[in-house]
Amino acid sequence: MFKYGSVYKELRKEQEVTQTQACQGICSISKLSRWENNQVEVEFSTAIALLRRINITLDEFTTRAEIATESELPKKIVIAIRDENVPLLRKYAQKHLAKYHTSKNFLELENILVVCNQLLLIEGKNYLSPADIQRIGSYLLHNTVWSKYNLNLFASSPFLLNSELGFKIAIRIVHNFDQISDLSDNLTIFMGGLSDTVIAFILKKKMDYAQKLLNELKKINLPFYFMFFNIALTLLQKIIDYCHTGDEQPVLAIFDNLIQLNCSKQAQKLLEAFKDVKKVWEDENV
Structure with missing residues (x-):
């Protein structure tokens, strides 16, 4: 993974980090040297660790190296999501998951998670393996800078991750709000992804997680032009209250x-x- 070691070398020197400091506990100096001279590739996990060592995010690195990433789903898959075309979505997910399992490249994950999330909502099946979920969760949990790409990864996976892991990541994102709030696009993904996570907890009947996360979101001072999200947070509270009381009028x-x-x-x-x-909670009371 990553044939762009020379870019890493430039960034490392800009940060005034030596090769010894950069690779200690990660890989050998000789391997780092060969990568920096574009003589070998390194695994994605190694590249991520080396980037963290010099305080460079994946987004910053890909931008500097001009690495192309697929940020948009093919039009036919967008239509398949709208039409709930399970066979086509399943085919896309299985094909691209197989590719990801070979490459272990997180840059290929965003669209896969979008489709897998939709399949889970439509047919109740998670196409990610436990190892996939653990690896994605570990990556997000140990992330230090919430770039647009990383926010998108999380926003695409609230139903896919297990509740405990999803809650830990969500709280970590909330506590890094200051580094996100200066970009409106990122803020939209931030609030949308965390609102969906509250819904995911409710549907999984993890009400303690849902309420705790919502309480944290209420503490955030959003710009006035994000008034919709303030109303959405109020709505989420009313939905949680409905789950306890059965009264849907405040929600409506x-x-x-x-x-x-x-x-x-x-x-x-x-x-x-x-x-x-409503369906989940009414079924429980039948």
């Missing part, structure tokens, strides 16, 4: 407010999530 009142604010598209998405919650 919030949907009316969203429609009046011309947020009908967002309201529809949240309404679908609430329908899923």
Whole structure:
């Protein structure tokens, strides 16, 4: 993985880190030297460790090295998600998971997680192996800088990760809010991904995690132009309350407010999530 060792060399020298300091406990000096001279490749996990050692994020490295990443799903897969075309989505997921299992390249994961997440929601099956989930979770849990790519990885996986791991990562992201809040695109992914995580906890009946994460989100001072997310947080609280009381009227009142604010598209998405919650909780009471 990574044929761009010479770029790493430049970044390392800019950080005034020696080869010995960079590779200690990670790989041999000779291997690092050969990589920096583009003579060998290193595994993705090794590259990530070496980048962390010089305080460079994966996004910063890929930008500097001009490494192309697939950030958009093919149009036919976008349509397949809309139409819930399980056979096509399954074929895409299996093909690209096989590729990922060979390369172990996290840059290939974003679209895979989007599709796997949709398949889980549609047919209730997680196509990620326990090893996949553990590796993705470990990567996100030990991440230090929440770039747009890493936020997207998490935003695509709230239903795929186990609840304990998902909660730990979510809290870590919340506590790094300051480094995210200066970019509106990142802030949208940040709030959208964490809101979905609250919903995921509710659907998994992990109400303690759902409430604790929501309480942390309420503490964040969002810019005024993110008023929708303040309303969304209020709605999530009402959904949690519904799970305890069975009273859905306060939830429906919030949907009316969203429609009046011309947020009908967002309201529809949240309404679908609430329908899923109702089904889970009503089935339990049958």
